[in-house]
Amino acid sequence: MKHNIKISKIEKSKVDQLDFNNIPLGRTFTDHMFICDYENGEWINPRIEPLRLIPTHPAAMALHYGQAIFEGMKSTLDIHGNPTLFTPEKNAHRLNVSASRIGMPHFPEELFVEGLKHLVAIDHKWIPPQKGSALYLRPFMYADEAFIGMRAATNYKFIIIASPSAPLFTKRIRLKAETKYIRAAKGGTGEAKVAGNYAAAIYPTELAKGAGYDQILWLDAHEFKYIQEVGTMNIFFKINDEFITPNLDGCILNGISRISTIDLLRHKGYKVTERPITIDEIIEASENGSLQEAFGTGTAVGVAMIEAIDYNGYTIQFKDDSPSGQMVLDTVNGVRTGVMKDELGWMVTINKELV
Ligand SMILES: Cc1ncc(COP(=O)(O)O)c(C=O)c1O
Numbered sequence: 157m158k159h160n161i162k163i164s165k166i167e168k169s170k171v172d173q174l175d176f177n178n179i180p181l182g183r184t185f186t187d188h189m190f191i192c193d194y195e196n197g198e199w200i201n202p203r204i205e206p207l208r209l210i211p212t213h214p215a216a217m218a219l220h221y222g223q224a225i226f227e228g229m230k231s232t233l234d235i236h237g238n239p240t241l242f243t244p245e246k247n248a249h250r251l252n253v254s255a256s257r258i259g260m261p262h263f264p265e266e267l268f269v270e271g272l273k274h275l276v277a278i279d280h281k282w283i284p285p286q287k288g289s290a291l292y293l294r295p296f297m298y299a300d301e302a303f304i305g306m307r308a309a310t311n312y313k314f315i316i317i318a319s320p321s322a323p324l325f326t327k328r329i330r331l332k333a334e335t336k337y338i339r340a341a342k343g344g345t346g347e348a349k350v351a352g353n354y355a356a357a358i359y360p361t362e363l364a365k366g367a368g369y370d371q372i373l374w375l376d377a378h379e380f381k382y383i384q385e386v387g388t389m390n391i392f393f394k395i396n397d398e399f400i401t402p403n404l405d406g407c408i409l410n411g412i413s414r415i416s417t418i419d420l421l422r423h424k425g426y427k428v429t430e431r432p433i434t435i436d437e438i439i440e441a442s443e444n445g446s447l448q449e450a451f452g453t454g455t456a457v458g459v460a461m462i463e464a465i466d467y468n469g470y471t472i473q474f475k476d477d478s479p480s481g482q483m484v485l486d487t488v489n490g491v492r493t494g495v496m497k498d499e500l501g502w503m504v505t506i507n508k509e510l511v
Contacts, residue, residue, distance in 0.1 A: 227251050296315055329371060342407060344406075
């Protein structure tokens with residue numbers, strides 16, 4: 157289907173004001189945004205506009221009842237200077253899985269990808285060329301109907317904004333296995349990328365950071381026994397030469413990097429098992445020497461090597477860097493930049509002249 161995306165360009169780009177070697181985290185935004193409205197049961201008026209403030213009614217339902225979802229992805233430059241996207245159709249699909257869970261309409265997946273391509277093309281000069289840096293893309297959807305009352309809204313906005321970013325974690329990370337607060341319970345919204353999940357995580361994460369940790373390792377809501385995921389990452393362990401990662405049980409996010417890591421490891425001939433993992437099992441594997449590596453995967457971080465996990469005062473210490481985690485990171489970066497072959501069909505190249 158061909159979508160008619162209306163384009164209004166900014167008069168003068170602000171890209172010259174950005175120091176690409178010193179990008180402030182999450183605070184710099186490109187010149188344009190993609191925006192589309194949902195009214196009377198349909199998505200209308202897809203357009204690219206100069207980035208601006210959006211007038212919001214104080215009764216906008218997202219502000220009160222939290223009907224808000226988002227995605228996170230990155231565009232990088234390949235060695236020929238062409239912008240690329242990493243499996244954008246997976247994010248388009250996940251957005252709609254999230255939308256279903258909180259009673260929002262689906263956004264057309266083709267238009268999601270077209271919107272991304274148009275925005276990246278028009279703002280391609282904002283893609284940082286430095287290794288490990290990228291243009292972070294934030295598609296999101298929220299209820300903007302002005303209404304006080306508990307029901308699904310009738311009006312929504314779907315927007316994509318873009319923010320140049322430097323690598324997030326450049327050192328190994330320390331995790332606190334959380335035994336007081338929870339992120340998600342069965343039947344809840346853990347598998348959806350809804351804003352409320354992040355709201356619930358902010359206070360415990362601030363406490364953990366205040367105590368010297370980088371992120372929280374979330375445990376299950378009933379027994380604080382099964383490992384779920386880390387802050388904004390999924391987690392992988394290597395035990396006795398086998399990779400294990402928590403299975404999708406409705407509580408953890410179906411990470412795009414998780415899927416590509418599983419696919420890559422299997423493609424390289426490793427055994428990867430998705431199953432419930434207890435924190436006790438990891439402690440035991442650490443004590444008997446069979447625990448070899450642990451790393452987190454997520455779009456924003458790529459791969460973060462884990463240095464230690466604290467669980468109720470007991471510390472699981474990882475002596476060395478994670479060679480497999482490093483291999484995954486190097487492969488993803490290599491494929492993104494086009495210096496390695498895209499054997500798993502991850503990449504989509506964008507024509508800079510599209511807009
Ligand atoms: C809670 C949570 N888990 C896992 C991830 C990793 O998902 P992805 O690989 O799609 O970025 C994220 C990041 O979006 C996240 O917010």
